[in-house]
Amino acid sequence: SFCSGIKGTLILPDTLSYVGEGAFYGCSGFSDLEIGNGLHEIRSNVFTNCRELSSLKIPDSIISICSYAFSYCTGIKGSLIVPDTLQYLGSGAFYSCSGFDGPLIIGSNLSVISLSAFQFCSHFTGKLTIPESVVSIESYAFSNCFGFTSDLIIPDTVMGVDYSAFSFCSGFNGSLIISSNLVIISSLTFQSCYKISGELQITESVISIESGAF
Numbered sequence: 001s002f003c004s005g006i007k008g009t010l011i012l013p014d015t016l017s018y019v020g021e022g023a024f025y026g027c028s029g030f031s032d033l034e035i036g037n038g039l040h041e042i043r044s045n046v047f048t049n050c051r052e053l054s055s056l057k058i059p060d061s062i063i064s065i066c067s068y069a070f071s072y073c074t075g076i077k078g079s080l081i082v083p084d085t086l087q088y089l090g091s092g093a094f095y096s097c098s099g100f101d102g103p104l105i106i107g108s109n110l111s112v113i114s115l116s117a118f119q120f121c122s123h124f125t126g127k128l129t130i131p132e133s134v135v136s137i138e139s140y141a142f143s144n145c146f147g148f149t150s151d152l153i154i155p156d157t158v159m160g161v162d163y164s165a166f167s168f169c170s171g172f173n174g175s176l177i178i179s180s181n182l183v184i185i186s187s188l189t190f191q192s193c194y195k196i197s198g199e200l201q202i203t204e205s206v207i208s209i210e211s212g213a214f
Contacts, residue, residue: 001022001024001027003024004026007030011034012034014037017038019039019043022046024050025049028052031054032053032055033047033055035058036061037061039062040064042070043069044068045068048072050070051075052075055078059083062086063085063086063087065086066093068090068091068092068093068095071097072095074096076099078101079100080097082105083107084108084109087111089113089117091114091117091138095116097121100121101124103125104148106130106131108132108133111133111136112137113136113137113141114138119140120143120145121142121144122144123147127148128172129153130158133157135157137154138165139163141162142166143169146170151177152196154178157179160183163188164191166189167188169190169192170192170194172195175196176193176196178201178203179203180203180204181205183206184210185213186213189210190213191212191213191214200214
């Protein structure tokens with residue numbers, strides 16, 4: 001960790017099957033990253049603060065990305081494709097990766113979008129599609145992702161959307177469609193999503209709308 005003077009491409013070969021927590025924490029000089037197919041888990045804080053990384057491709061071999069694995073990797077550009085093989089995404093996995101400037105594509109096997117997973121990824125573009133595999137969106141999951149546009153559709157598979165999950169997502173400029181299985185609309189869930197337009201339907205499943213929800 002903190003070997004910030006190492007430059008160029010970091011290649012993790014296919015023979016590599018384990019990388020410990022924080023292994024490359026603060027190694028801010030790497031410009032490119034190639035992850036081999038032998039790795040199945042990216043553990044907590046492995047690439048935190050690798051600020052010069054300019055692109056990221058997550059291979060299909062990865063089934064788990066742990067807490068804050070890529071947090072503060074502010075230099076990564078383009079789109080982020082979360083593969084269909086991914087089953088677990090930890091808290092803050094991409095926290096403050098503000099350089100992404102393309103679409104976010106979320107794999108079809110993810111059931112929980114964890115606390116602050118994409119918080120402050122402020123320059124994602126286009127429509128956010130939440131796959132029907134998702135049952136829970138935790139607090140701050142997309143907070144301050146103000147680059148998303150179009151409709152915000154929370155599919156009927158989603159049973160929980162926690163505090164401030166979409167707060168300050170001010171780019172959404174279409175309809176808001178809420179899951180028919182949502183019971184509680186939590187505090188500040190859609191705070192400052194002020195461009196959302198059209199009709200708002202509160203489904204009969206909802207029994208509580210908490211303070212500042214809209």
